[in-house]
Amino acid sequence: MFIKNAWYVAATAPECTEKPLARTLLNEKVVLFRLSDGTAVALEDRCCHRLAPLSLGDVEEGGIRCRYHGMKFDAQGDCVEIPGQDVIPPGMCVRRFPLVEQHGFLWIWLGDPELASRDEIVDVHWNNAPDWPTASGYIHYKANYQLIADNLLDFSHLTFVHRTTLGNSEFPNARPEITSFDRGIKLNRVIRNCQPSPLHAMAGKFTGPVDFWNRQIWWLPSVFENWAGSVSAGDDDAPHERPGGLHLRHFSLLTPETEQTTHYFWIQPCQFPHDDLGIIEKVGIGMSTAFAEDRWVIEAQQEVMNSAPEVKPKAVRSDAALGRVRAMIDRLIDQESRLVHESVQDA
Amino acid sequence: MFIKNAWYVAATAPECTEKPLARTLLNEKVVLFRLSDGTAVALEDRCCHRLAPLSLGDVEEGGIRCRYHGMKFDAQGDCVEIPGQDVIPPGMCVRRFPLVEQHGFLWIWLGDPELASRDEIVDVHWNNAPDWPTASGYIHYKANYQLIADNLLDFSHLTFVHRTTLGNSEFPNARPEITSFDRGIKLNRVIRNCQPSPLHAMAGKFTGPVDFWNRQIWWLPSVFENWAGSVSAGDDDAPHERPGGLHLRHFSLLTPETEQTTHYFWIQPCQFPHDDLGIIEKVGIGMSTAFAEDRWVIEAQQEVMNSAPEVKPKAVRSDAALGRVRAMIDRLIDQESRLVHESVQDA
Amino acid sequence: MFIKNAWYVAATAPECTEKPLARTLLNEKVVLFRLSDGTAVALEDRCCHRLAPLSLGDVEEGGIRCRYHGMKFDAQGDCVEIPGQDVIPPGMCVRRFPLVEQHGFLWIWLGDPELASRDEIVDVHWNNAPDWPTASGYIHYKANYQLIADNLLDFSHLTFVHRTTLGNSEFPNARPEITSFDRGIKLNRVIRNCQPSPLHAMAGKFTGPVDFWNRQIWWLPSVFENWAGSVSAGDDDAPHERPGGLHLRHFSLLTPETEQTTHYFWIQPCQFPHDDLGIIEKVGIGMSTAFAEDRWVIEAQQEVMNSAPEVKPKAVRSDAALGRVRAMIDRLIDQESRLVHESVQDA
Ligand code: FES
Ligand code: FES
Ligand code: FES
Structure with a gap:
């Protein structure tokens, strides 16, 4: 469905x-x-x-x-x-x-x-825009798009799945603030004075601790916007508003192919706090590595679920965001099927 | 079935x-x-x-x-x-x-x-007979035999599928005369004063326009006899009776393997209007090329049909012959199932 | 099940x-x-x-x-x-x-x-025990474990499947004595004064006729113990008790993976009537060859059965042992399902 x-x-x-x-x-x-x-x-x-x-x-x-x-x-x-x-x-x-x-x-x-x-249509105008060097890619996934959505909506996995790329030992404890709006949900998260993830350290050329932020939007049904970044640890102002930061305007754009497969498009427009724009290539490689790690886990998860469709997951606190999005998707599917039903009755 | x-x-x-x-x-x-x-x-x-x-x-x-x-x-x-x-x-x-x-x-x-x-048993005595140099082959098809039958029964596809081999821009307009008989149907078609197809031109060494004929028989359930040929364009006599013609006594012999796969045997006994009998090898290569073109389209068609079994084709005029054969096959299957039913009741 | x-x-x-x-x-x-x-x-x-x-x-x-x-x-x-x-x-x-x-x-x-x-747990203490040089292996089978059990329980197949390894023309005629016990069945078989199988001849270095024995136990559900051996043909005493014999303490240990696949572990601890212990390697190669022969037949048999699940085998006399084990397994499965049913009712 x-x-x-x-x-x-x-x-x-x-x-x-x-x-x-x-x-x-x-x-x-x-x-x-x-x-x-x-x-x-x-x-x-x-x-x-x-x-x-x-x-x-x-x-x-x-x-x-x-x-x-x-x-x-x-x-x-x-x-x-x-x-x-x-x-x-x-x-x-x-x-x-x-x-x-x-x-x-x-x-x-x-x-x-x-x-x-x-x-x-979701606005992705940063894609290859001037001043936004952009890495991008496509992944064919052997998994339902909702398993990928779950993954994107719960960053506690970064610490375990992405040890060498996006990981940061603080993620499981840094609960995001979650707010719903008519098109989906928004997640904000700030981690102050932390070690940058390997990817941020490389892309931003940070040598010391940083203040890190995520300002994410899940656009229903399946576009994930993640304005993430780091700036050298400092004062109390919102880190994404401070000068000298690394800005990643990431989008993951999921299109179901079948119930068991998904087209996964992604773009990663960047602004760097330095002039070495060629580093965008390394950002692309790092993202591809991280996505391959996700895919390894998620496709295995899909296989386990197929082998025992009756088994239900057990929620923990970090499932809050994905639980909300799943509920919204169920509601929209339900609305659509009632719509179809009514139009059949009208005819 | x-x-x-x-x-x-x-x-x-x-x-x-x-x-x-x-x-x-x-x-x-x-x-x-x-x-x-x-x-x-x-x-x-x-x-x-x-x-x-x-x-x-x-x-x-x-x-x-x-x-x-x-x-x-x-x-x-x-x-x-x-x-x-x-x-x-x-x-x-x-x-x-x-x-x-x-x-x-x-x-x-x-x-x-x-x-x-x-x-x-259908008479295919031309197969490797003296005076009939014969090309032949076998194709394993990932498609139901009726899709292959449809293809053989509608030569309007020659223009589009077989541009470089059997095609001729006249085919879609040259409606065959169709007659039923107790074992299947017969199709006769004559195209006068046309460019020979690349295969006929090569096999018959024609340099100018030809009169072309097909005298085809569909033997139920699944043998296709196609006495095709060309002769230099000329008088009003039936071209297949005129001397100096290229004669191809083609048979396509289809045996269902499963509902989704078919054994396809074919023979192409030839008589040439010249002495260069070695040209039979080129005829074999040309036929194999043409059959590979068909297979490419038909196996793709089978996949589309599998993905949406409820969608029905919409007939056009050139479907007349295949429609007739499909109706005959349905009738025979129906007869057989009633026969089995009766013999069960008798027992 | x-x-x-x-x-x-x-x-x-x-x-x-x-x-x-x-x-x-x-x-x-x-x-x-x-x-x-x-x-x-x-x-x-x-x-x-x-x-x-x-x-x-x-x-x-x-x-x-x-x-x-x-x-x-x-x-x-x-x-x-x-x-x-x-x-x-x-x-x-x-x-x-x-x-x-x-x-x-x-x-x-x-x-x-x-x-x-x-x-x-079945006692397999011979495995790699001192004085028991042991060949062993693992096979992944694309067949239900009961088809492999059938094979192990009817040695009449040795003559036909294992011509060059375990075969011996006497097997089909040498009916074993079969006795049931609470854990499965036992089969004893003695063939006196026969040509040794190629494997026994090689492993025991026999040059003349032998007295051959099998003392087998089928441990329910799926462990096969086969104490087989040969000793130079001689007096009337039980051949497995006479000195100078070749002793093979074989175990086949079957674990169903799915209804259609099986994990097959085997060990072959040996005692030789000579000091050339290095011959254990050849025994291992011989057993692997024989098991590959079985697998070839049994996987083909599984495919045939899948293609026509309604067709039932027809028993002959050499099916006595496998028939008994199949009946015991059916009984145990039946008992288990009643057990589960009762415990559900109790709850
Ligand atoms: S901890 Fe989340 S799936 Fe195991
Ligand atoms: S024109 Fe016949 S299938 Fe498209
Ligand atoms: S003889 Fe046993 S399966 Fe053929």
């Missing part, structure tokens, strides 16, 4: 070209391609004729042609040509999904197109 | 030797082997003792010996020896399937043996 | 170290590890917090720490530390399984711990 009425990242902008790209998103087979004028298009990847994938076909002026018997579909998904046949019968079309290109990503809406408002 | 009361190709004749060959046919595990006198035998590949596959065993005089505890079965499937035991209890036997060797193939009957008449 | 109230080999003693070992046993995910004082411990391999496998964690003084959020469990499976939280809520624990280290193996009890009595 996924939340359908939401924007998800379908692909990075450069992934989408005139060569069709097949991708499964929320269990839907989708073909992504770019017309010669640059417009990115997302259609159902299943020709309505005999169900061949359109992604085997070729992009042509204004649409895509099925590789099997050559039917052509325009950017709205309507069939505009049937070889050997003059009349196109009504209903010859494939689904077209709202798709918005913004800040380096293609955002797709797989739910009711009437409800799609581009204002709701 | 398969039609059981029919002849299917189990193997090519040379595949069957004194070394047992295990093959799944219509979901049945079958062992094929040849006795020392040359007789080819097909038995259930499951020892009745403790269900080891007989195909691990050894062929001996008059039968096959199970590799596990050494029980021997004769060519009728009857147990004729139990090591360490003098009396053979009644019912110690495995199923034996009618098997006929003809024109280079072993034809098997997996239904009611009483109904097996070898007269119904 | 497995017999739970029984001891099974979980691992060889050297396999269990301070690095956690993940192993599935009777469908249970188990983590095995050794504390710094040498004690071997078996816990459920699923952290009660968010179900990560404990086997990814680290062994510490007196227990194991989960790699995900750092909860620590002691050797009884009780949580003794939750990072960032002082109070440990009741019920924070994982299952701990009785585990006994004896004669080179770790024996686990996956049923009701109240019923576990270490007196019932």
